[in-house]
Amino acid sequence: MGKKAAVIFHSACGNTMLMAKEYVRALEKEGFKADLFRVEDPLFDQTVQAFPLAREMAEEIKAVPVVEHKRLPEYDAIFLGSPTYYGNVSAQAKAFLDSLCDFWLPASLAGTYFGAFATASTSCGGGDLSMIAMHMSAMHMGMVSLSVPATVAHAGMPAYGILHCTGEQSNIRPGNDIFWAIDEYVAYCGKVIG
Numbered sequence: 537m538g539k540k541a542a543v544i545f546h547s548a549c550g551n552t553m554l555m556a557k558e559y560v561r562a563l564e565k566e567g568f569k570a571d572l573f574r575v576e577d578p579l580f581d582q583t584v585q586a587f588p589l590a591r592e593m594a595e596e597i598k599a600v601p602v603v604e605h606k607r608l609p610e611y612d613a614i615f616l617g618s619p620t621y622y623g624n625v626s627a628q629a630k631a632f633l634d635s636l637c638d639f640w641l642p643a644s645l646a647g648t649y650f651g652a653f654a655t656a657s658t659s660c661g662g663g664d665l666s667m668i669a670m671h672m673s674a675m676h677m678g679m680v681s682l683s684v685p686a687t688v689a690h691a692g693m694p695a696y697g698i699l700h701c702t703g704e705q706s707n708i709r710p711g712n713d714i715f716w717a718i719d720e721y722v723a724y725c726g727k728v729i730g
């Protein structure tokens with residue numbers, strides 16, 4: 537039977553969503569059935585009001601279904617993407633991870649593969665810490681971390697996941713360098729998951 541992956545993201549200005557869509561494309565190329573979800577974001581409308589850039593992709597983000605927790609155990613792999621907020625995973629992505637406590641004690645997600653990805657303004661802005669935070673939650677649930685192999689990490693990626701730097705105005709969209717890194721990483725994940 538084909539492998540299934542869920543790609544879940546939080547995004548305000550659209551960059552993390554564009555990465556998530558690339559994950560879906562790369563996973564499908566590797567033969568996965570891949571579903572795209574967003575996390576709940578009670579602050580979304582407020583953010584859209586505050587940041588003109590967030591209006592650019594607001595409708596596209598809202599068109600993505602919010603993740604349904606009860607479906608998560610059906611996936612072989614879960615990939616979670618978050619913007620970096622103050623050197624950490626965003627509150628919205630963290631709230632999603634915390635809400636998985638139903639699966640924690642019965643270990644319903646134990647053995648599920650987990651990959652993190654992130655956006656941040658700059659390469660020194662803590663995107664790696666954001667991804668480590670996501671892996672930490674996943675590890676507490678017994679999930680199996682998919683780290684980035686050296687062939688991709690040596691092209692400038694953290695070992696913890698694919699990171700895209702959006703610039704001071706968050707308006708540098710992921711381009712071919714990131715799409716290459718996602719493709720290579722997902723091909724590696726495909727081999728690991730089998």
Ligand SMILES: Cc1cc2nc3c(=O)[nH]c(=O)nc-3n(C[C@H](O)[C@H](O)[C@H](O)COP(=O)(O)O)c2cc1C
Binds near residue numbers: 546550655656660662
């Ligand atoms: C509240 C807040 C805190 C942020 N903190 C950081 C930070 O610590 N480091 C950094 O590099 N970028 C920081 N940023 C920039 C975001 O990481 C960047 O806007 C985000 O990656 C864009 O992702 P999105 O387009 O998917 O919303 C921050 C942005 C906001 C709104």
